Amino acid sequence: MKKTLTFCLLLLTASFVKAQSIKNYIAEHAEYAQGLMREHKIPASIILAVAIHESAAGNSRIAQYLNNHFGVKGPNNNTEIHSAYRDYENADESYDHFVEIMETREPFNNLFAKHDQYDYKGWALGIQRSGYAQSRTWASQVIAIAKKYELYKYDERPEGYKKPVYASRTYRKRGRVYTVKAGDNLSVIARKKGTTVKAIMKKSGLKSIRLKPGQRLRY
Structure with missing residues (x-):
């Protein structure tokens, strides 16, 4: 304490x-x-x-x-x-x-x-x-x-000065992308990138664990 x-x-x-x-x-x-x-x-x-x-x-x-x-x-x-x-x-x-x-x-x-x-x-x-x-x-x-x-x-603003109104800008956090290579699988990719298979599937909108070369995954 x-x-x-x-x-x-x-x-x-x-x-x-x-x-x-x-x-x-x-x-x-x-x-x-x-x-x-x-x-x-x-x-x-x-x-x-x-x-x-x-x-x-x-x-x-x-x-x-x-x-x-x-x-x-x-x-x-x-x-x-x-x-x-x-x-x-x-x-x-x-x-x-x-x-x-x-x-x-x-x-x-x-x-x-x-x-x-x-x-x-x-x-x-x-x-x-x-x-x-x-x-x-x-x-x-x-x-x-x-x-x-x-x-x-x-x-030294004059009396009655009206402040301009500016729209606030928001920035969307961009996810990281990995391009699948021959021989890759989700477990290997997840281990390399410090994430999980479940997270990759969710962020990439995958319904199957099957991959093909050139496919882009978010992680």
Whole structure:
């Protein structure tokens, strides 16, 4: 019982420390993000949310050693770590470069005509679709950060602003496929793929265990 309470206390403490770290990060960088927003018309909330996500609120190795808060790859002169990410003189320079990427590189620069400086959700979705990150959940994670920490408060939204509505996108998990070869049987295939004959038959819609070369099975 004592061990369980201690473990729960550690989890709560870690969660509090993480939340406090993010709040401190926001307090440190919000004013600069707002300045970029006013000059370049990209939401301060999206600048902050992407930076928090990509740098673990300034705690990642590339943020600590390279002042890289946006996961931008490139050459660096740092001798303390070996990294494929570029370095900056300070965090502000990293923020400037992120906005520069949005303004000068296709297809990111097309987002300025599609979304205003108050639409952080549209920007997050647009940045993901433009190839900023490979993860399909990147935008939803960035949006969640903006919502949780109410970063939209820094966007200086006009009174009565109506947020655009975006349909949520769902992704169907694609099953793995195996092409039957001569001499195969379901038991051998199941053993190779770490599954069961029953599972293969169910996913592939099989009514018989008989197979033929070239047949495609899901597992």
